[in-house]
Amino acid sequence: MLNIISGTLSTGAPPVSPTSYESISTVTVGSGGSSTITFSSIPSTWTHLQLRTIAAHSTSEGYFKIRFNGDSGANYSWHELQGTGSSVSAGGGGGKTFALADQAFGAGSYFGAAIIDILDYKNTNKYKTVRALSGVDENATGYIVFNSSAWYDLTAISSIEITFTSSPISQYSSFALYGIKG
Amino acid sequence: MAAGSTYTKIATTTVSGSSTNSITFSSISNGYTDLVLICSVQNSAAGSALGMQVGNGSVDTASNYSVTELYGDGSSASSYRLSNITYTLNTVNIAIPTTSAFMPFIINCQNYSNTTTYKTFLTRSGAAGQGVEAIVNLWRSTSAINVITLLLTGAQYFNAGSTFTLYGIAAA
Numbered sequence: 001m002l003n004i005i006s007g008t009l010s011t012g013a014p015p016v017s018p019t020s021y022e023s024i025s026t027v028t029v030g031s032g033g034s035s036t037i038t039f040s041s042i043p044s045t046w047t048h049l050q051l052r053t054i055a056a057h058s059t060s061e062g063y064f065k066i067r068f069n070g071d072s073g074a075n076y077s078w079h080e081l082q083g084t085g086s087s088v089s090a091g092g093g094g095g096k097t098f099a100l101a102d103q104a105f106g107a108g109s110y111f112g113a114a115i116i117d118i119l120d121y122k123n124t125n126k127y128k129t130v131r132a133l134s135g136v137d138e139n140a141t142g143y144i145v146f147n148s149s150a151w152y153d154l155t156a157i158s159s160i161e162i163t164f165t166s167s168p169i170s171q172y173s174s175f176a177l178y179g180i181k182g
Numbered sequence: 183m184a185a186g187s188t189y190t191k192i193a194t195t196t197v198s199g200s201s202t203n204s205i206t207f208s209s210i211s212n213g214y215t216d217l218v219l220i221c222s223v224q225n226s227a228a229g230s231a232l233g234m235q236v237g238n239g240s241v242d243t244a245s246n247y248s249v250t251e252l253y254g255d256g257s258s259a260s261s262y263r264l265s266n267i268t269y270t271l272n273t274v275n276i277a278i279p280t281t282s283a284f285m286p287f288i289i290n291c292q293n294y295s296n297t298t299t300y301k302t303f304l305t306r307s308g309a310a311g312q313g314v315e316a317i318v319n320l321w322r323s324t325s326a327i328n329v330i331t332l333l334l335t336g337a338q339y340f341n342a343g344s345t346f347t348l349y350g351i352a353a354a
Contacts, residue, residue, distance in 0.1 A: 019187045019188065019190070021187070021188055021189035021351070022186060022187050022188065023188050023351075023352060023353050023354040024354065025188050026352055026353040026354055033241075038258050039294075051354075052215075052290075052292060052351070053292075054292050054293045054302060055239070056299070056301060060207045061230030062315030067311055081252070081259070082252070082254075083250065083251065083259075083261030083262075083316070084250070084261055085250045085251075085260060085261055085262060085263030086253065086262075087222065087261060088259040088260060088261050090317050107301075109300050109322075109324075110297070110300055110320065111288065111293075111300060111302055111303075112302060113292045113302040113303070113304050113318070115290060115304060132320070133276075133304055133306065133316060134304075135250065135302070135304055135316070135317075135318025136302065136318060137249060137250045137263075137302065137318045137319060137320035138248075138320070139248040139265045139317075139320060139322065140248075140264060140265055142248070142249075142253045142262070143250065143253065143318075143319060144250050144316050144318045145252075145316060146252075146316060157295045171300050172296065174215075174293055174296075174353075175203065176215055176216075176351075176353035178188070178353075179244075
């Protein structure tokens, strides 16, 4: 006889408890799709930021191109480690024009997921670093990817712009920005 | 911009005894945006992976899950896929320990309660002396998730002291 532990939970609204993890803003894509997601006027309230996303394009998987404070210059670097279900590859380098969250969106009904950490985003003594875990599985194909990126600028990050290698991103894609206190 | 505290513990379970092979969280509120499961696991013998089944009202036991995995063991890396399986897999190449260290898992269930998209899960796991894994799992259903079962895929049992904690994150 197996002993199966079952936890029954209360229903209704989640309890409110003070934590160091706070929701800042969420964008859910509407019926027309979206080519750009922007979080602007981000206050310097927190120590770190985290983006949690699901996203898809109608026909093509792809990745997020992330820029800070409107900087589209070659002031970024990124690296990746990717598994495809049968092989592993790594790539990246400097002189890039965006930070990267690779394979962060899927195609059709298959929504990719990504968790993107932006560390010490308001620190004016450090270049900014980003790490991401993202993946999409489409039953017969899929990708799971680690990324690290850097933005070589000492300015506090006050805006984040996300564009897509296949655009527009589909309805129901969702981008939730959180702040983590230090 | 609105801001509100979130990342709330919903429930936690610690295994006692030696005859438990599944843990179920049921009646999960739809009041969050994402769920995060943090698990610390040992099992009674080699041969099991940590699987997960989800559903609405009851878990889906049909072949509606698939997995893509990335693995490194300190000297080489590999990637693996399984399609049309009856549970998600949160470890593929790593054997859950039977003694000494417990194996950690962080399982992210994003937008778990929407009724418009298939559900994608991101998992990080690893074990000292074996390796590290990153995994994406898919559940091909647009149903909201309100029940989750974590299970051992073989005939093993969770060792006493294994813990399973469910958190909710609510977006503004």
